Amino acid sequence: MVKGLLALLLFAFGLTLSESKSSILQPHAADSFNVSYIQLKNAGTCSYTLVVSTSCSSPRYTRDQISIAFGDAYGNQIYAPRLDDPSSKTFERCSSDTFQINGPCAYQICYVYAYRTGLDGWRPETVKIYGHNTRAVTFYYNTFIPADTWYGFNLCNASSSSHQLSSHLIWIICMVLGFVLSFGL
Structure with missing residues (x-):
């Protein structure tokens, strides 16, 4: 009986952990993001290198x-307007497109937003960004980009999200251990 209850609690723990992680990593609309705020202090x-895979x-x-905008946690932002080019078959289904973009030097890239205007629709699979003196980073979209909205990821404060996740994880472990110990296992 106690072993079955313990197994159920561990399953609930795993489910809670996976839901917490997945909610952190989902793309979202950036209502407050405005490309006109981008400062091009060291432009060029x-x-x-951006590698965009279309689903x-x-x-x-x-x-x-x-269009795509990305940057780091220190306000260094890079903006790439009009990556599309229908005459060159950019963003076709099941394809990858590579772009070279110049912009201000940034530290580790931690956010990316895509902007789409038009009626056709577009579903990127991933956006991978390589930069000078930074690790390559991949953002997993796998969803349609809404029209006329900056849509993507901001993981610049991921350390605070990770801390919240760690605190949540510790709390659950303590609850499980307390429950198990109260039954004398």
Whole structure:
């Protein structure tokens, strides 16, 4: 009986942990993000490579206008307007496109937002960013980008999210251990 209850609690613990992690890593609309705030104080001093993979669930091709903005936790922001080019078959279903972008030098890239204008729709699978003196980072979208909205990830404060997750995890472990010890296992 106690072993079955312990197994149930461990299952609930695993489920809670996976839900907490997945909610942190979901793309979202950035209502307060405004590309006009981007400061180009050292414009053109560093080069970045973006590899954008379009999902096989995306429309066959898109004529939509697609822009991307990304940066670090210190306010260094890079903006790439109009990555789309329908004549070159950019952002076709089940494809990857590579872009070279110049912009201000940044530390570790921790956020990316995509902006789409048009009627066709577009579903990126991943956006991978390589930069000078930074680790490559991959953002997993796998969802349609809403029209006329900056949509993506901001993991710049992920350490506080990780801390909240760790506190939550410790609390659950203590509860499970307390329960198990109260039954004399």
